[in-house]
Amino acid sequence: MLDPVSPDRYATLAPLFGPSYPNLAFVHAALEGRIPARAWARHEGDEVSACLIATRSHFCFAAGDLTTDLMDGIYALLRDRPPVTLVYPADQGVAPAAGFGKAERIQFSRAEPGGAAPAPPEGFELVRIDERLFEKLNWRDMVLSIFGSAEGYVKHGYGFCLVQDGRVAAEGHGVVGGGLVELGGFTHPHYRRRNLYAAMSAQIIGYGAEHGLRPVLSCLAGNAASVAVARRIGLTRDFRYEVAVVEP
Structure with missing residues (x-):
């Protein structure tokens, strides 16, 4: 019971x-x-x-x-x-x-914190996510489901956006706990196939390294794009694991 x-x-x-x-x-x-x-x-x-x-x-x-x-x-x-x-x-x-x-699912990680935050890709402005910018996120509903509110996100997590012409082109987020940061992110469909998700993930890793956080990324085993990003940003595959699901 x-x-x-x-x-x-x-x-x-x-x-x-x-x-x-x-x-x-x-x-x-x-x-x-x-x-x-x-x-x-x-x-x-x-x-x-x-x-x-x-x-x-x-x-x-x-x-x-x-x-x-x-x-x-x-x-x-x-x-x-x-x-x-x-x-x-x-x-x-x-x-x-x-x-x-x-x-x-598959989990990737890095054994130690590491990696400097890279410069943003040319033509994009890198912006730290605050409560004002939170309302413009493309992945806002997902992030709200995790943190409950913009205030909770800013206080307990962190993230960055790439902005072009006032539009959020890509965003990266970090869930922090136990000395780890789990990576997540979203790229607006108009900006895909430019490796922006990898750039945002590297940004989350670099900022996390400054605070002693070891990076972790997980995804569905069939998500080839996320698997490719994990390898591109230098994470090592830890294991595959089974999960139980209930669909809507």
Whole structure:
């Protein structure tokens, strides 16, 4: 049985997420209160044996001693809020509930912080995202789903835009947690095929390196464009991992 966990107890869940768990920047951002999230846990005596963390975005995370009954309970909690991408330790041999579909993702990272922030491509102005610029983002709805508000984004994450003729051509964002920064971004369709997403990702990495943050990027295994960007900016493939999904 999973019981709700109050935010002041989120730190007790952290030991369930080891260093090889995927998307750890997201996990720790939720546990540290950097992004809005809810959590549930199962206890064995005084110890937490398993947990579920659900962010406001589609990413949710299960960890610990997962059983078939527990996965059924997780599905009951999440089935009415699609889309859902549930990250869980598939190597435990416990399958997700019947209502979930499956997908594969790939995680890339760099072993240490590093890389200087590059100069912006010619013809573009590089701008740090603040609350005013936030309203002009092309990826605004996605970023809001993660951070909850422009104020929360500016306070707990960071990002940059490439602007041309007053239009946001490309944007890069960082979710910060546990000494990591997970990269994300979007390029306006009019500006694609110019390597702007790679340029923005390198900008996020460079700024993160100044603050001791190690970069991580994850994507669907079939997303050839994101895989190419990860390699272009010097990230190393860590692993493929299975996720459970609920589509709208």
